[in-house]
């Protein structure tokens with residue numbers, strides 16, 4: 019950081035959780051110009067210590083005074099805390115980047131993936147919106163891949179099946195698998211059923227239409243981010259006993275025909291994507307491939323055997339990184355680029 023570079027005061031609400039801790043790590047790794055860090059959590063964790071850039075900071079609880087010290091507030095404390103504190107933080111002068119589902123489908127709030135729709139963060143005068151929503155983790159990694167394909171070939175329909183890490187359910191989700199593997203028998207299962215040695219096709223609560231809330235997030239958020247209400251997304255979301263990241267099997271039907279090599283090149287050149295696709299050497303991404311990485315990984319790219327204008331592929335990303343913390347920090351980076359020199 020040069021001595022003339024502008025620096026920012028950053029609050030992290032949920033700093034003791036899996037996403038919050040990853041946010042602190044990603045801010046450090048990406049050299050985000052932090053002047054002051056304000057780690058916040060609930061009353062339960064008041065006084066708990068968290069690490070940032072090699073130093074230890076004591077966690078406080080959220081209040082208007084603390085947000086008045088922040089330029090940017092990264093929220094990852096669940097929808098209830100976001101509903102309570104995001105308007106307070108925005109009113110106090112911070113720009114809120116919210117990881118929860120609280121504001122994602124609010125028409126006044128942009129739902130942003132920087133590789134896809136960064137322009138929606140700003141109003142007609144180029145000022146950033148006061149609250150910016152981070153999409154659901156399984157949606158983020160999917161739209162990063164869909165965007166360049168939609169621009170070139172026009173997507174009609176996506177059938178997606180997910181293989182989601184236990185860390186998608188936070189610390190409790192992680193600890194549940196660890197406990198089960200250690201032979202502990204819980205009173206009730208965090209993942210609805212036993213997750214060790216299992217796969218549970220049930221993430222979040224069932225809706226009246228028999229899809230789960232997680233599945234409907236993928237439907238609705240994808241349409242909002244891609245700015246296309248005609249896009250058909252047909253998801254099945256499944257929890258599996260891995261820690262590293264989420265995998266997704268995509269079957270994508272296009273309006274236009276495609277050349278498979280052109281698809282590989284298009285994805286390899288697209289921002290935020292790493293193509294790992296060589297069946298002859300058993301090369302394809304896996305959750306462990308993406309662990310602690312910021313990119314979205316794509317492999318198993320092939321034409322649908324029965325439908326010539328349809329593509330199959332496998333997409334992996336670290337849900338705590340690109341699915342949450344990295345995406346939020348990338349949004350903050352866009353803010354800083356825009357406001358460089360003019361943010362008071």
Ligand SMILES: NC(=O)c1ccc[n+]([C@@H]2O[C@H](COP(=O)([O-])OP(=O)(O)OC[C@H]3O[C@@H](n4cnc5c(N)ncnc54)[C@H](OP(=O)(O)O)[C@@H]3O)[C@@H](O)[C@H]2O)c1
Nearest residue numbers: 032034035036037059060063094095096118186188189342
């Ligand atoms: N995990 C993922 O892959 C993922 C991906 C995308 C988005 N998200 C979203 O990110 C958020 C956090 O997820 P996580 O996985 O990090 O969960 P987590 O590990 O359970 O952490 C939750 C954090 O929120 C804090 N918190 C909870 N209620 C609070 C309240 N009323 N006031 C202040 N702080 C409160 C907790 O503090 P205490 O220590 O005090 O309890 C903790 O720091 C959720 O909204 C989740 O939907 C998660």
